[in-house]
Amino acid sequence: DQQVKQNSPSLSVQEGRISILNCDYTNSMFDYFLWYKKYPAEGPTFLISISSIKDKNEDGRFTVFLNKSAKHLSLHIVPSQPGDSAVYFCAASVYGGATNKLIFGTGTLLAVQP
Amino acid sequence: DSGVTQTPKHLITATGQRVTLRCSPRSGDLSVYWYQQSLDQGLQFLIQYYNGEERAKGNILERFSAQQFPDLHSELNLSSLELGDSALYFCASSERTGQAFFGQGTRLTVV
Numbered sequence: 001d002q003q004v005k006q007n008s009p010s011l012s013v014q015e016g017r018i019s020i021l022n023c024d025y026t027n028s029m030f031d032y033f034l035w036y037k038k039y040p041a042e043g044p045t046f047l048i049s050i051s052s053i054k055d056k057n058e059d060g061r062f063t064v065f066l067n068k069s070a071k072h073l074s075l076h077i078v079p080s081q082p083g084d085s086a087v088y089f090c091a092a093s094v095y096g097g098a099t100n101k102l103i104f105g106t107g108t109l110l111a112v113q114p
Numbered sequence: 115d116s117g118v119t120q121t122p123k124h125l126i127t128a129t130g131q132r133v134t135l136r137c138s139p140r141s142g143d144l145s146v147y148w149y150q151q152s153l154d155q156g157l158q159f160l161i162q163y164y165n166g167e168e169r170a171k172g173n174i175l176e177r178f179s180a181q182q183f184p185d186l187h188s189e190l191n192l193s194s195l196e197l198g199d200s201a202l203y204f205c206a207s208s209e210r211t212g213q214a215f216f217g218q219g220t221r222l223t224v225v
Contacts, residue, residue: 006156034213043116043204043216044157089157095212099162099170101147102206102214106156 003027004092006105014113019077021108023090026071032095034102035064035075038087047088048075051095080112117141120205120217128225132193135220139186139207145169146188147214148180151202163188195224 005024013019021035031052036044050057050064050073057064063076077084087109091102117140127133139146148160159172163182174180177195182188192199200223206214 032212036216041218043118043206043218045116046213046215049213091157099164100145100208100212101159101162101170101172103159104149104157 002106003030004090004103004105006088006090006108008108009106010109010111012111012113013080015082016079019075019080019084019110019112021075021077021088021090021110023073023075023105024071025073025092027092027103028071029094030092030103032093032100033064033066033073034091034093035062036089036091036104037084038089038107044089077110080110082112082114085110085112116215116217118205118207118215118217120203120220122220123218124221124223126223126225127195129195129197131195131224132191133195133222135190135192135203135205135222137188137190137205137207137217139188139205140215143207143209143215144186145208145214146182146186147206147208148174148188148190149204149206151204151219152198153201157204160190192222197224200224 034049035047038044087107090105119138144165149157160174162170202219206216208214
């Protein structure tokens with residue numbers, strides 16, 4: 001049972017345009033959501049997070065939006081840069097629960113074309 | 115540098131063998147997680163330890179086991195290896211809650 005889903009395996013955008021990566025979850029207990037970025041041969045690195053008490057969190061070029069009723073979140077990157085080309089993983093957890101293990105989606109490969 | 119150290123970076127071994135992967139968490143982090151990433155797959159949660167105790171288990175095979183030692187480093191033991199166990203194995207650590215920091219991973223190849 002895939003509790004966190006990223007239905008787009010890949011996305012290609014032009015440099016300077018907006019990249020929108022989507023993520024859906026099924027477990028209504030999740031209340032903390034994160035985006036990680038992963039380059040080949042490296043471990044995932046934390047990008048941005050959002051708590052379920054918010055519907056938007058912004059950090060520079062990166063903004064995460066959360067729609068709790070739809071159990072959907074998205075990551076917006078504006079403007080996109082070639083260095084943003086990587087695999088992006090969405091993750092969810094129960095913050096402060098007995099275990100705050102992160103459940104990951106399958107990832108979206110973003111290619112930003114110069 | 116995430117502060118999480120995994121060794122070895124690469125491991126090639128034969129089917130039926132046993133290997134041990136090692137992880138040193140960030141200083142002060144009590145939680146250690148192990149994840150498996152197979153080809154074109156996402157990160158599959160295997161197991162979590164918190165301050166030496168098993169806290170959560172995911173889809174970890176019975177042939178796999180882990181432990182966290184008093185100095186908080188962790189080891190993942192994989193035995194009776196099969197070709198399908200070839201994957202990237204990531205360790206991550208965190209404080210009680212919040213984001214997890216990942217190591218560079220160990221690439222295991224079973225031949």
